[in-house]
Amino acid sequence: MTPIQFAFIIGIVSIGAWAVFAALARRQARPPSPAAAAAGGLDVPEPRPMLRMPDVSDIGRRKFLLRALGFAFLAGLAQFALVSIDFLFPRLRGGFGSKLEVGDAEEIRNEISTQREPKFIADGRFYLSLYEGDPADAEDIPAYRKANVAESGFMALYRKCVHLGCSVPWCPPAKWFECPCHGSKYSVNGEYRDGPAPRSLDQFHVEVVDGKLVVDTSTIIQGAPRGTVTSQPQPEGAHCVTIREG
Numbered sequence: 195m196t197p198i199q200f201a202f203i204i205g206i207v208s209i210g211a212w213a214v215f216a217a218l219a220r221r222q223a224r225p226p227s228p229a230a231a232a233a234g235g236l237d238v239p240e241p242r243p244m245l246r247m248p249d250v251s252d253i254g255r256r257k258f259l260l261r262a263l264g265f266a267f268l269a270g271l272a273q274f275a276l277v278s279i280d281f282l283f284p285r286l287r288g289g290f291g292s293k294l295e296v297g298d299a300e301e302i303r304n305e306i307s308t309q310r311e312p313k314f315i316a317d318g319r320f321y322l323s324l325y326e327g328d329p330a331d332a333e334d335i336p337a338y339r340k341a342n343v344a345e346s347g348f349m350a351l352y353r354k355c356v357h358l359g360c361s362v363p364w365c366p367p368a369k370w371f372e373c374p375c376h377g378s379k380y381s382v383n384g385e386y387r388d389g390p391a392p393r394s395l396d397q398f399h400v401e402v403v404d405g406k407l408v409v410d411t412s413t414i415i416q417g418a419p420r421g422t423v424t425s426q427p428q429p430e431g432a433h434c435v436t437i438r439e440g
């Protein structure tokens with residue numbers, strides 16, 4: 195069921211509940227007909243003059259309580275509907291789960307290649323790295339195709355380890371990503387190299403729009419399978435994480 199369908203059902207149920215409640219309240223407040231009163235031996239109230247204006251004293255205690263109860267019920271329903279709609283349509287602008295405009299694509303490209311390390315984007319929980327392989331290879335790998343790697347030249351790598359979800363830091367000496375929890379290791383392009391991780395790091399779609407780099411964090415693209423090696427097969431220096439077997 196889509197959020198719109200769910201919100202629509204909540205609205206219909208709320209209106210229906212209010213209509214039933216209002217009908218019951220009106221029925222209770224209505225005086226018995228003369229015939230019914232005669233049959234039941236009840237006193238029939240004097241009919242009111244047609245042109246008499248109602249005043250406050252006409253609203254009996256029972257009527258007042260019913261109206262107050264009805265108003266409280268309606269206010270509660272309205273509040274519930276508003277909270278439900280707010281929950282179903284979260285404000286996903288400018289953070290993880292939305293499309294993020296990260297900055298000028300050329301500036302970021304220069305920054306990454308000068309510093310020779312990925313750029314971490316905290317708002318989106320991903321690292322931006324430059325794709326170091328052959329664009330033709332990227333077109334052959336479904337995950338890279340979905341992420342638009344060959345065309346953009348960038349990779350947006352989700353920092354969450356695909357083993358058990360730890361945050362994966364960058365290891366400057368090795369120039370790999372190395373997970374401190376169980377020692378999984380990934381190349382600069384997030385490709386699986388070592389440890390218990392079942393695949394390469396997950397990633398996000400990247401595109402360059404009017405010179406700006408835009409990363410869509412609303413959809414996680416599952417990382418390439420183990421054995422994917424398009425670049426950097428070996429570490430460049432010492433590892434940051436060493437997990438002893440046994």
Ligand code: FES
Nearest residue numbers: 355357358373376
């Ligand atoms: S969570 Fe990263 S290796 Fe286990």
